[in-house]
Amino acid sequence: KRLPVKKLKVGLSWQGNPGYETDYLRSIPFSALTPLIENSQAEFVAIQKENTAEVISTMSRFLNLGPELDEVDSFIDTAAVIMDLDLIITSDTASAHLAGALGKPVWVLLNSAPDWRWQVKGEDTPWYPTMRLFRQISPGDWTTVVKEVTTALKNFQLK
Numbered sequence: 001k002r003l004p005v006k007k008l009k010v011g012l013s014w015q016g017n018p019g020y021e022t023d024y025l026r027s028i029p030f031s032a033l034t035p036l037i038e039n040s041q042a043e044f045v046a047i048q049k050e051n052t053a054e055v056i057s058t059m060s061r062f063l064n065l066g067p068e069l070d071e072v073d074s075f076i077d078t079a080a081v082i083m084d085l086d087l088i089i090t091s092d093t094a095s096a097h098l099a100g101a102l103g104k105p106v107w108v109l110l111n112s113a114p115d116w117r118w119q120v121k122g123e124d125t126p127w128y129p130t131m132r133l134f135r136q137i138s139p140g141d142w143t144t145v146v147k148e149v150t151t152a153l154k155n156f157q158l159k
Contacts, residue, residue, distance in 0.1 A: 008042040008156070011082060011099070013090040015048060025111045025139075026092040032142040036089070036150045047081060047088070047095055087156065089149060092118070100128030107152070109145050112136040 015027040037044055079098055082088060088099040088106040092115060099106035110118050110133055118125060123133050132152075134145050 008087065009085045010040075010042045010044050010153070011047040011085040011088040011090070011095070012037075012044050013046075013048045013088070013093050013095040016091060016093045025113070026115075028091050028109060028142050032146055036146050036153065039150050040153055042087075042153065045081075045085060047078070047085075047090075087153075089153075096131070097128075100125075100131045103130050105130050105132075105156075107132045107134060107149060109142070109149065110135045112139045112141075 012033065014030055014033055016023050018027075075094075075098060078095070079102060082095070082099050082102060082104055085104065088095060088104055089109070090096045090099070090106065091109050092111075096106055096108045106128070108118070108131060112135070114135070117127065118133055121135075125131050125133060134148050134152075136142065136145055138144075
């Protein structure tokens with residue numbers, strides 16, 4: 001008799017602070033992540049804050065919305081949610097830094113000209129040993145990045 005298969009729990013965040021002047025470069029339209037979600041057996045949990053009613057309606061078809069993070073008062077509470085997940089997939093957000101600092105596996109989807117912290121090439125960063133970087137090849141094109149992450153997630157699930 002086989003043991004029940006445990007689903008991989010993946011935290012997902014796709015937008016940074018909309019007040020940041022170059023947020024439009026680092027934030028990913030939720031619709032661009034749909035192929036990742038639809039082609040995975042993982043359970044996705046939104047760790048995204050400040051969502052509109054329209055985004056929440058769309059997300060709820062694909063994601064476990066988990067705890068209402070807009071009501072979470074502190075980074076400590078967000079850290080507790082992250083610690084309960086197996087993997088974090090995020091754009092360049094505070095969630096990326098928090099997950100990396102906590103030593104959780106975290107994959108960061110970067111635009112073609114990311115912040116200096118992420119350097120100009122490579123999949124790793126000296127700041128966080130459990131972090132893997134996925135980079136845009138062409139400005140604004142998240143399709144290739146999402147395909148790479150989808151493939152990597154299928155391989156991650158086999159571990």
